[in-house]
Amino acid sequence: MMETSLPPIPLISRLSIFGVGLIGGSLALALKAQGMVGEVVGVGRSPSNMQWALEHGLIDRICSDPAAAVNGAEIVVLAMPVGQMAAVMHDIAPHVRPGTLITDVGSTKQDVAALMHEYLAPHLAYCVPAHPIAGAELSGARAARADLYQARNLVLTSLAETQPAALARISAMWKACGAQVTQMSPMEHDAVFAAVSHLPHVLAYALVDMLAARDNAEELFGFAASGFRDFTRIAASSPEMWRDIALANHTALLHEMDAYLATLSALREALAQGKGADLLSAFERASTARQNWQHAHVMC
C-alpha cells in the first residue's frame, strides 16, 4: 500500500458563526490553528468588522442571509450579543437541517435553554448550550486570539433533550481549542456565575457610580490608587452586556445581592459596635481563602 499525503479530515467540515467578535473570532482562529475546521462562515451586523475578519482569515466567507448561513453547516455557533439571541433563533429555525448542531457562548444559560425550547423545539436533540469563561474587556474581531481558550474553563449545560453524541461533539470542539470542559445544569451554572462573576460586576459598578455622583468625585478619583484600580476594573465593562446578563439571571443574582447585603450589614454592625475581633475573623477568613485561590491558579 502507498502512503497517502492527503490532509487529515477536519472534525468540522463547515462551521457557521453568528457574531465574529472576541469570542466567536477566537473560536474560529483556534479551530483553524488546529486544522479542525474546513470552512468558517461568518454572519454579523458590522460590515467593517466582518470584512476585517475575512481579510485576516478568521472566516472564509461572509454570509448576510441567516438561511444561507445555516445551510450545510455542521455546527452553528450563536456568538452574538445575548440581546439578539431570540431574533437569530427565530430567523434560522426554519432553515436548520436535522442533525445540524447548535451551540452558543452566552454568559447565562437558563435563558438560552428557554429560548431554545421556544424557537428551536424540533432541534433540541442537537442543541448544546455552552459558556466559555474568557475575558470580556475587549471586543470585536480585532481582539480575537487563537489561544484565548487555552486552559480556560468551558461549561456545557446540555438540555434534557440533548443527544449524548451532540454533547460529545461540542465538547471535542472546545477541547481542541485548549479549554477545560465541565458539565453543569443550566440552573447550577447560573447560580455559580451569579456568585463569582455577575455579583462582583454589580458591586464594582455600584461603587464607581456612587463615587462618580459625589460633588468631590474629581478629588476622590485623584487619590484612588492601585487597590481601587484593580477592584473597579470590571466596572469599565460593557453596560449593555451586563444589563442583559443581570436581567437574564435576575433570580440567582437577586439571591446573591441579598446574601451580600446581609454579609456587609453584619460587618457594618461589627464595626459600629467596635467588635475588632469579628472584623479580624472575617478579614482573616477572606485573606486566607483569597491567597489559597491565588496559589491554586497560575493566572494570578
Add this chain to the structure above:
Amino acid sequence: MMETSLPPIPLISRLSIFGVGLIGGSLALALKAQGMVGEVVGVGRSPSNMQWALEHGLIDRICSDPAAAVNGAEIVVLAMPVGQMAAVMHDIAPHVRPGTLITDVGSTKQDVAALMHEYLAPHLAYCVPAHPIAGAELSGARAARADLYQARNLVLTSLAETQPAALARISAMWKACGAQVTQMSPMEHDAVFAAVSHLPHVLAYALVDMLAARDNAEELFGFAASGFRDFTRIAASSPEMWRDIALANHTALLHEMDAYLATLSALREALAQGKGADLLSAFERASTARQNWQHAHVMC
C-alpha cells in the same frame, strides 16, 4: 579660590525610622539615592528584618533603645504598624528634643492627630502627620524600593499647632522621594480614603468571606476568572492592618458603608422590578467614570 570637592550638605543629617518595612525602608532608600540624608537609624521588632536592612544599606545603624534612637535625630519617622503608635509615642516622648520633627506614614490621620495631642503635647509644633499612598500588598524591608514613591500621592495633614517650617521640611523630604505632595485636614483625608480605599477593602473581604463559607466554595472558586481575580486582589491584604484601619476610621467608614448599602439596595430594587433602563444608566455612568479615570492615570 579653590573649588572644594566636599559633598553637598544633606537635607537631613540624621533620620530615625521606627519600623523599617516596605514604607519606612523605601523612604530610607529614596532619600539615600538622592543624597538627602546623612545617617539613617533604624528601630524595629524583628532582628532578622533589621539585620537585613542594615546589610543592604537601607539603614546605617540599628538602635534598640527608643530614647537613644530619637537622640540627635532631625526627623523621626513613625513607620511601624498603627497598632504600635501609642506605645512608641509614649516611649519616645520624654526623649524627643525640642525642634526634632516627628512624622508618620499611617493610613488614617484623625487618630494619629489625637495620639500626638495625647502623647506629644510639648512637640506639636514639630509634628507633621503624613500618608504616602503606596502599595501595601508586600511588606518587610526586603520589599523596599528606592522608587516606590515616584509619582505617588503623599498627603500631609498638619495639626493646627504645626509650624509652617516643619510642614515645609517634611514636604521637601517627600518631594525629594518623587512624591506628589498634597495637604488636607485630617478629617478630609479620612473621608477621602474611607471612600476610595477603606470601603473597597471591606467590600472585597466581604465577598470572599461570603463565598468561602459556602458548601460549594471549591466549585465557586474553581470557576472564578480574571474579573474575580482583580476585584478580590485587595482581599489578600493584611487582616490585622485593615482591622486597625477600619477601627481607626470607623466614623467615615460607617458613613461610606451605609451609603454603599443604600446604593446597592437601589440597584437590587431596580433588578427585582426588571427596570433595565435604571440598571443600564447606573452601569453606563460607572463605566464612563472608570474609563475616564483610567485614561487620566498612567498606572492603569
